[in-house]
Amino acid sequence: xxxxxxxxxxxxxxxxxxxxxxxxxxxxxxxxxxxxxxxxxxxxxxxxxxxxxxxxxxxxxxxxxxxxxxxxxxxxxxxxxxxxxxxxxxxxxxxxxxxxxxxxxxxxxxxxxxxxxxxxxxxxxxxxxxxxxxxxxxxxxxxxxxxxxxxxxxxxxxxxxxxxxxxxxxxxxxxxxxxxxxxxxxxxxxxxxxxxxxxxxxxxxxxxxxxxxxxxxxxxxxxxxxxxxxxxxxxxxxxxxxxxxxxxxxxxxxxxxxxxxxxxxxxxxxxxxxxxxxxxxxxxxxxxxxxxxxxxxxxxxxxxxxxxxxxxxxxxxxxxxxxxxxxxxxxxxxxxxxxxxxxxxxxxxxxxxxxxxxxxxxxxxxxxxxxxxxxxxxxxxxxxxxxxxxxxxxxxxxxxxxx
Ligand SMILES: NC(=O)c1ccc[n+]([C@@H]2O[C@H](COP(=O)([O-])OP(=O)(O)OC[C@H]3O[C@@H](n4cnc5c(N)ncnc54)[C@H](O)[C@@H]3O)[C@@H](O)[C@H]2O)c1
Numbered sequence: 001x002x003x004x005x006x007x008x009x010x011x012x013x014x015x016x017x018x019x020x021x022x023x024x025x026x027x028x029x030x031x032x033x034x035x036x037x038x039x040x041x042x043x044x045x046x047x048x049x050x051x052x053x054x055x056x057x058x059x060x061x062x063x064x065x066x067x068x069x070x071x072x073x074x075x076x077x078x079x080x081x082x083x084x085x086x087x088x089x090x091x092x093x094x095x096x097x098x099x100x101x102x103x104x105x106x107x108x109x110x111x112x113x114x115x116x117x118x119x120x121x122x123x124x125x126x127x128x129x130x131x132x133x134x135x136x137x138x139x140x141x142x143x144x145x146x147x148x149x150x151x152x153x154x155x156x157x158x159x160x161x162x163x164x165x166x167x168x169x170x171x172x173x174x175x176x177x178x179x180x181x182x183x184x185x186x187x188x189x190x191x192x193x194x195x196x197x198x199x200x201x202x203x204x205x206x207x208x209x210x211x212x213x214x215x216x217x218x219x220x221x222x223x224x225x226x227x228x229x230x231x232x233x234x235x236x237x238x239x240x241x242x243x244x245x246x247x248x249x250x251x252x253x254x255x256x257x258x259x260x261x262x263x264x265x266x267x268x269x270x271x272x273x274x275x276x277x278x279x280x281x282x283x284x285x286x287x288x289x290x291x292x293x294x295x296x297x298x299x300x301x302x303x304x305x306x307x308x309x310x311x312x313x314x315x316x317x318x319x320x321x322x323x324x325x326x327x328x329x330x331x332x333x334x335x336x337x338x339x340x341x342x343x344x345x346x347x348x349x350x351x352x353x354x355x356x357x358x359x360x361x362x363x364x365x366x367x368x369x370x371x372x373x374x375x376x377x378x379x380x381x382x383x384x385x386x387x388x389x390x391x392x393x394x395x396x397x398x399x400x401x402x403x
Contacts, residue, residue, distance in 0.1 A: 002026050004181075005074040007099040009036050009067060011047055012116065012149050013080030015156045018055050021065035023185040028074065029067040030102075040067040048322070051157045076112040076181055077103045080149075083117045084255075089262035091120045100127050104134055109141035112177045116149050118202050118256070120263045124195035128170050145169040145178035146195045148202030154321065164188040168198030206260040207275045212246045213257070214278035217285040220248035220396075224292075231401035250376050250396040251286035251328025253317030258282070258326040286328035289396050290335040293374050296392060297340055300371060307343055311370035312336070313363065314377025314397070315349035322351040329376035333358065346370060350381045375399040 002025065006017040009031040021027040031037050039046045043057040059065035071077075081095040096117050107113070113131070115124055124146040132139040147167045151159040165182055167190055169175030175192050182190055193201070216234065223230035234245045252258050261279050265272045293310070300308040317327035324330050334357075337345055346366040347358040354360060367373060367385050371392065375382060378397040387393070387400070395401070 003028070003072075003074040004076045004078065005030060005071055005103065006078045006080060007031075007071070007102065008080035008082070008095075008117070009033075009040055010080065010082070011049075011153055011156075012151065013078075014040065014045070014056075015049060015052055015151075015160055016078070016080060016116070016149070018052065018059055018065060019157070019160045020185050021059040021062075022055065025064065025184065027059075027065045028072055029065065030069065030071050031067065032069060034069055037067045037069050049156050050154065055157065071102050071106060073106045073108075074111075076114065077107075078114045078116060080116045083119055083263075085259055085262050085266075090266045091263045093117075093119060093123055096123065096127065097130065100131065104131060107131065107135060107138060107142060109138060110143070112143045112145070112174075112181060114144075114178055114181070115146050118148060118206075118260055118263070119146065119199050120267055121196050121199045121203070123199060124168075125170055143169065143174035143177040144195070145174045146198040147178060147182065148198060150202070150205060153323070161186060162188050164191060166191050166193060166198045166201045168193040168195040168201075170195050200264075203260050203264050206257045207264055207278070209246075210252060210257050210261050210282060211274055211278040213249070213252050214281040216246045216248040217251070218281050219245070221285070221288055231398055247398055248396075249285070249328070249378075249398075250289045250332055252282035253325065253327040253329070254323065255325045258317075282328075286331050287335075289328075289376070290332045290339070293332070293336050293372070293394060294339050296372055296394060297336075297343060300392070304371075308371035309344040309346065309369050310336075310372045310374060311346045311348060311361075311363075311366035313348045313366070313373060313375045313382055313399075314379055315347065315355070315358070316351060316377050316379070319378045319397075320351065320380055322349075324349075324352070324355075332376060350379055 004025050005028045006013050007030050009029045017027050017029040036046050043060055045053045079096055079099045081099045084092050086092040128144045150163055165186055167178045169178055179190050179192055220230045237243050237245055261275050265276045297308055312333045315324050315330045333347055346361040348361055348363045348366045350363050363381055373388050373391055373393050375395045375397055378399045382399045
C-alpha cells in the first residue's frame with residue numbers, strides 16, 4: 001500500500017495524514033474547504049497544534065504530502081469528517097456518507113476504506129452496504145474498518161504515534177489490512193476487534209468520562225445544599241484506595257464528551273439510562289451555576305442598593321485552551337447576561353483575542369473591577385489572582401482547589 005487519501009483535514013485528519021506521510025506513504029489530504037486546502041499547501045496550520053506545522057512543511061518539501069479539494073485514486077482512504085448531532089440529539093452521519101460517496105467511483109478491488117469519525121454503532125456496516133449497492137462488482141472485495149481516535153488536542157503529535165488503538169474490520173481480512181496500515185506509523189499497541197465493537201469502544205470511552213463527571217457534578221450540588229466543601233470532600237473520599245472521584249465543574253462541554261454519549265442514547269433510548277441521566281445532570285449543572293450567579297447578583301443589589309459588577313472568568317470548555325465548542329461556561333455567561341438585563345458583566349477569556357458576541361475584558365482588570373468574581377474555567381492565569389477581599393467569589397471549577 002503506497003497511496004493514501006485522507007478525507008477531512010481538521011483537528012484529527014490533518015495531523016494523522018501528516019504523521020502517516022512521515023512513514024513513507026504517499027498521502028493526499030482532501031478537504032471541501034478551499035481555505036483549508038490553500039493554507040495547508042502553504043505550509044501553515046489552520047488551528048493551533050504544537051510541533052505539527054514543522055512536520056507539515058517537511059512533508060510538503062519531501063513531496064510525501066499535499067492537500068487538494070478533489071479526491072484521487074489511492075490504495076487506502078481514511079474518512080475523518082465531522083459527526084455532529086442534529087434534531088433531538090440524533091447523530092448526523094451525512095458527512096461520513098458524503099465523503100464515502102465522493103470516493104465510491106474511484107474504488108477498486110483490494111482497496112482499504114477506514115472510518116475514523118466518531119460514529120454510531122453499525123455505521124461501518126451500513127457504509128459497506130451502501131458502497132456494495134452502488135458498486136455490486138466490488139461486493140466482498142473491499143476491506144472496510146473502523147478505527148477511532150483518542151488523542152488530546154495540544155499533544156496530538158505524540159499521542160497519534162504512542163496511543164494504543166482499537167481497530168475493527170467488517171470481516172477478518174479487513175481488520176488485518178487496517179492493522180497493517182496503522183502498524184506503519186503507530187508505536188502504541190494495536191488491538192483487533194470487529195467494527196461494531198470498535199465503534200462502541202469510542203462511544204463508551206466518552207460516555208464513561210461523562211458519567212464520572214456527572215457523579216462529581218451531582219455531588220457538588222448536594223454539597224452546596226448541605227453546606228459542605230465539595231473539594232475537601234472529594235479529596236478525603238479519594239484517600240480510599242479504590243475510590244477516584246473526578247473534579248466537578250460548571251457542566252461538560254467540547255465536541256466529544258458532550259456529544260458522543262447521545263450516539264448511544266439515540267439508538268438505545270430504553271437501555272441507556274445512566275448515560276442519558278449523566279447528560280441531563282451535566283447539562284443541568286450549567287443551569288444551576290447560572291441561577292446561582294443570578295441569585296447572588298440580586299442579593300448583592302438588595303443589600304448594597306446598587307447592582308454589582310460581575311466578572312465571568314472563562315468561556316472555554318476546559319482549562320488552558322481556546323476551544324469554545326459546546327462550552328457550558330459560554331452558556332452560563334449568555335444566560336446570565338440575558339436574564340440580568342443591563343447588568344455590568346465583564347466577560348473574560350484569556351485564551352481568545354476577540355469574540356464576535358462577547359466584548360472581552362483583561363482578566364486582571366475584570367478581577368479589579370468586580371464585586372462578584374465567578375470562576376467558570378480553571379485557567380492557569382486565574383490561579384495567580386489573589387483571594388478576593390471584599391468581593392464575593394463563586395468558584396465552580398476549583399480554581400482555589402488543587403490542580
Ligand atoms: N477533535 C478531537 O479531539 C477528536 C478526538 C477524537 C475523535 N474526533 C472525531 O473525529 C472526527 C473529525 O473531528 P475533527 O475535530 O477533526 O473535525 P473538524 O471539524 O476539525 O474537521 C473535519 C474536516 O472535514 C472536512 N469535511 C467535511 N466533509 C468533507 C468531505 N466530504 N470531504 C472532505 N472533507 C470534508 C471539513 O471541512 C473539516 O475541515 C469527528 O467525528 C470527531 O468526533 C475528534
